[in-house]
Amino acid sequence: MTADEPRAMRRRPAQERSRATVERILDAGRSVLLERGFEGASTNRIAAAAGVGPGSLYQYFPDKEAILDRVVDRAVDDLEARITRAFLGSLRAGDDAVRHHLEALLDALSAEADLVRVLSQDRPRTAERRRVGFARRIDALVAGALLAEHPDAGRGPVDAVAWMLVRTVEHVTISWVLERPDVGREAILDELTALVGGYLRTRWA
Amino acid sequence: MTADEPRAMRRRPAQERSRATVERILDAGRSVLLERGFEGASTNRIAAAAGVGPGSLYQYFPDKEAILDRVVDRAVDDLEARITRAFLGSLRAGDDAVRHHLEALLDALSAEADLVRVLSQDRPRTAERRRVGFARRIDALVAGALLAEHPDAGRGPVDAVAWMLVRTVEHVTISWVLERPDVGREAILDELTALVGGYLRTRWA
DNA sequence: CGCTGACACGAGTCCTCGCTCGCGTTCAAC
DNA sequence: GTTGAACGCGAGCGAGGACTCGTGTCAGCG
Numbered sequence: 350m351t352a353d354e355p356r357a358m359r360r361r362p363a364q365e366r367s368r369a370t371v372e373r374i375l376d377a378g379r380s381v382l383l384e385r386g387f388e389g390a391s392t393n394r395i396a397a398a399a400g401v402g403p404g405s406l407y408q409y410f411p412d413k414e415a416i417l418d419r420v421v422d423r424a425v426d427d428l429e430a431r432i433t434r435a436f437l438g439s440l441r442a443g444d445d446a447v448r449h450h451l452e453a454l455l456d457a458l459s460a461e462a463d464l465v466r467v468l469s470q471d472r473p474r475t476a477e478r479r480r481v482g483f484a485r486r487i488d489a490l491v492a493g494a495l496l497a498e499h500p501d502a503g504r505g506p507v508d509a510v511a512w513m514l515v516r517t518v519e520h521v522t523i524s525w526v527l528e529r530p531d532v533g534r535e536a537i538l539d540e541l542t543a544l545v546g547g548y549l550r551t552r553w554a
Numbered sequence: 555m556t557a558d559e560p561r562a563m564r565r566r567p568a569q570e571r572s573r574a575t576v577e578r579i580l581d582a583g584r585s586v587l588l589e590r591g592f593e594g595a596s597t598n599r600i601a602a603a604a605g606v607g608p609g610s611l612y613q614y615f616p617d618k619e620a621i622l623d624r625v626v627d628r629a630v631d632d633l634e635a636r637i638t639r640a641f642l643g644s645l646r647a648g649d650d651a652v653r654h655h656l657e658a659l660l661d662a663l664s665a666e667a668d669l670v671r672v673l674s675q676d677r678p679r680t681a682e683r684r685r686v687g688f689a690r691r692i693d694a695l696v697a698g699a700l701l702a703e704h705p706d707a708g709r710g711p712v713d714a715v716a717w718m719l720v721r722t723v724e725h726v727t728i729s730w731v732l733e734r735p736d737v738g739r740e741a742i743l744d745e746l747t748a749l750v751g752g753y754l755r756t757r758w759a
Numbered sequence: 760c761g762c763t764g765a766c767a768c769g770a771g772t773c774c775t776c777g778c779t780c781g782c783g784t785t786c787a788a789c
Numbered sequence: 790g791t792t793g794a795a796c797g798c799g800a801g802c803g804a805g806g807a808c809t810c811g812t813g814t815c816a817g818c819g
Contacts (some may be wrong), residue, residue, distance in 0.1 A: 364786070369797060392777060393739050402798040404779070413777065477675060481733065509737045511571065513726055513745050519719055521727030532714045532798085540718050540757075545757030548749045565765085569816070572766060597807060607768040613806065760818100767814075775806085785796070 358409050371401040371409050383463045387471040390417060406536040418475050424464050425479050431457045436490075448542040451518065455538065458526045465526055487515050499553050510552060521532060566731065576614050583625040588668045592676040595622060604718050629669050630684050636662045641695075653747040654725065659699050663731045665723040670731055692720050704758050714756060718752060 362368045366482055375401035392413050396403045397512045410416045435453030468476045492511035496502065518541065524530075525537050532540075559699035567573045582604035586595050599619050603606045615621045641659030663670055673681045701707070723746065729735075730742050737745075 362670065362796090364795065366786080371798080391775080393775090399755045403777085405797055407778065407798070418805095437726050454659050470676055470682060477705050505741075509745055512735050512737055513742070513749065516729045517564050517722045517749070520729075520811070524725075530717050532717055536710075536714050537718070540714050543756050544718065544722070544753045547752035547754075549752075551748050551752030551755070552745075567766090571816080575766080594804080598805090601769095608807085609766055609769065609809070613766070618807065652767065762815090762819085763817095765814105766794080767809105768812085770810100773805075773807090775818105776804090777802105778804105779802075781798100782798100783798080784797095786794090 359411050360408055362409060367409070368513075370399075370401060374401060374406060374409070374416065375420055375423065377401075378416055379424060379540065382417070382420055383467060386467055386515060387417070387473055387551060392416070393419060414501050415473075421476055422466070424461075425468070425476075425483070427523060428457065428464060428470055429483055430533055431460070448538060451522070451541050451545070454518065455522050455525070458522050462526050472495065484515055487511055491515055502553065505530075510548075514548070518545070534550060564616050570758060572614070573616055575604075575606060575610060579606060579611060579614070579621065580625055580628065582606075582660055583621055584629060587622070587629075587672060588665055588717075591672055592622070592678055597621070599687060619680075622678070626673070626681050626684065629666075630673070630681070630688070633662070633669060634664055634688055636665070650747075652750050656727070656743055656746050656750070659723065660730070660739065662725050665728050667731050670728060674728060674732060689724060693717055707758065719753070720736055723750070 362371055374395065378390070378395050381398050386396070392406055393403055395416065396406055399405075406416060407414075410419070432454060436450060438453065468480070480483050488508070488511050491514060492507050495507050495511055496504075499507070521537070521541055521544075525532070550553050567576055579600065583595070583600050586600050586603050590599070597611055598608055600621065601611055611618075611621060615624075637659060640662050641655060643658065673685070693713070693716050696719060697712050700712050700716055701709075704712070726742075726746055726749075730737070
């Protein structure tokens with residue numbers, strides 16, 4: 350009953366046929382979104398790409414926003430899962446932990462460059478909410494890790510450090526993927542590692 | 555004759571009256587843009603806000619995009635000027651130079667938080683081009699400053715360092731202005747200074 | 760004053776888009 | 790096979806937006 354609880358489906362698909370239709374709609378939504386951005390993702394275009402009448406969209410979704418919300422949610426879930434998995438997977442890499450984390454993140458973003466571009470450029474409220482939400486969860490993770498290593502540091506400073514590190518790493522990696530500047534993958538990883546490492550060492554020398 | 559040279563005015567205003575009209579249109583465009591975002595910045599709304607008929611817009615601008623382009627250009631010019639001035643103004647602050655630069659940047663962005671929000675969230679191609687263009691110019695400035703201090707470092711590494719520092723500082727300051735996290739101005743300046751300083755020290759110890 | 764071009768106006772045109780609704784089709788249950 | 794619900798379809802409605810055009814007003818000049 351909250352203001353913006355996830356819009357329910359208008360009708361819950363019962364037969365196999367309709368479940369496939371919903372799937373086709375969401376896939377088409379993803380394609381159209383990646384190819385033409387939010388601007389060009391009209392309902393008629395999505396329906397056409399799904400090989401479905403415009404009316405069929407509204408059998409299962411209350412409105413356009415609900416469709417794109419689900420599309421974005423799915424895509425971002427994938428991306429988040431990929432990143433989180435990479436993050437956790439490189440936890441045991443003791444010494445070069447920072448670099449391994451950065452490497453995993455950079456590769457995850459590179460693998461979904463089109464998605465990252467669309468979500469970063471046309472930026473509807475949904476996508477923005479998801480981005481900030483995810484960032485905040487990572488904030489907590491990083492803050493926890495930092496606090497474990499420096500139990501004497503206060504809660505406040507640790508939170509500030511975590512917040513800043515997360516924004517830094519987020520934007521540098523995304524900018525690298527999108528701008529493709531004249532800086533190689535290895536070079537940017539070296540620099541980012543130095544940035545984070547130098548900071549942490551400076552901060553808690 | 556190039557593909558996207560700046561759209562010329564349809565008619566160059568000759569009398570004082572019409573020059574004032576153009577001014578009113580651009581001012582209204584700015585207000586509407588800041589209050590309702592790109593989404594809500596319709597031509598009719600801008601005309602109404604300017605106290606002008608819809609037709610009058612097209613006496614001087616070929617289409618809607620041209621109007622918003624000029625509005626964005628003006629706003630970003632102001633912001634750029636403010637930032638550049640602050641940057642140059644704090645050049646002589648010898649020892650704490652880094653911190654002074656960051657302070658100036660943060661304050662400039664805070665003073666125009668609404669503009670920063672609109673340009674960062676709904677992000678049309680124009681605004682994005684301008685952002686990247688500005689960033690690249692700052693890249694060059696910073697690279698120059700770094701090279702002056704470390705003449706023995708190669709061109710490539712210096713460019714990479716400059717590129718990364720600029721993206722880092724850009725996004726951390728903008729995120730702070732937009733998210734208003736639970737981190738005070740002094741704290742974030744301390745942290746950013748430590749981040750940049752620690753990095754540079756690590757990099758060229 | 761009278762004339763002319765510059766300027767302002769805003770009802771109206773055309774178009775796109777989100778969304779509906781009535782009808783035809785397919786499927787599952789008996 | 791029959792029936793009724795689930796499903797699919799797509800022409801079309803209403804809203805809103807960009808932009809036009811015919812008409813009226815104003816400034817400057819003789």
